[in-house]
Amino acid sequence: MDQYYFTSTYSEAPEIPGEGGLLSGLPAVIDYADTLVKSFPQILTESVNAVLQEHVEDSRERLDRQEEYSGMSQYYDVVQGESPEEFHFGFDHMPDHLKERANALEFGDAFNPPRAFVRRNVFKKVDELGNKISKKVNHRLGESSLDA
């Protein structure tokens, strides 16, 4: 399931005044830029979703390797919040019988210290995710990008 939907729109440029002369038209570069701007929402949406999907799959694999989180990995997800730029990292659509255990693991209880998988994951990965999205968008826009 896609985590991100681009909702912003771009204004379209008005008609060029003075059309109808002997020669009229637009330089090719303007046309190319126009194409890029129009395709940007789709490129951004696809890039964000690809990076987040990779993050979710990677996180689920790591959860699978931890005994305490057995049976929970499939519920780890990143979902878009109320604003387009807001994401919620954590367990989504989790059945009630697992929620209590997930909370105890995240925040600790009287017997166990917090494991804090979700918060640790976010703080470790958030910059990396941003960089990956940026690189992917740049690649798609036709710019060269070198891996660090």
Add this chain to the structure above:
Amino acid sequence: MPNRAGFLLAEDQALKEKFSGIQLVDDRDTTRDVGVFFRYPEGETEKKFPFITLELLDINHATNRQHSDQFTYAFTGTAPAGQSSGHYSTDNEPDTLTYWPNTTTDISTLTPQGPASNPFVSALEHVPVDLLYQVTTFTRSALHDRALQSHILTKVAPFRRGYLNVGIDDTQRHMDLMDWRSADMLDEEAGFKKRIFRKVYTLSVTSEIPSTLLVSIGQVTTQSEIIFKDKLNLDVLS
């Protein structure tokens, strides 16, 4: 209590001091102290509500603050004869080393590797790290819970302007409130019949780990001192 030295030890002490001394007011007690513990109080510790627990969750390399092996310097001795001391001053320079993280406020009090007569000391820039802490408040009443929440969010760990004063090196660290949320629980000692109001705060505190030993540097006067340049790259682990 004397300032504790050492990575994590100094920050732990500073964080405990930061959350200590809070008093709540209610109908029965106008000066109800809020205890502060590392980890949830065990059986041997008297559990007296309200209280606060501190837990270190993670240590992350702060790559966004990491530079590429910059040397930092400090001037510790007296200037050689014929040289003005101002020439050797490193005050207000961006690469000036004044403190050693979690150890001392005054670099000149440390004994560097190499000849003590050399007036300059140097080290590679420290490795920046972020410490992720969980601070949890436990109360029996909603009033205490709200009062503690109000106090912490306005006085102790406000959004955007949080700081942690680490005494041993007298540094003011960034202490960012990353998240807070309710996580009420039922008290197992009361047969899971009483509610414990619990708030969980996630804090990020900046810190540094020295990457090399502190070494003294000076003008090379003998052949044997030439090998000394390698000491600048001495890792703290070596």
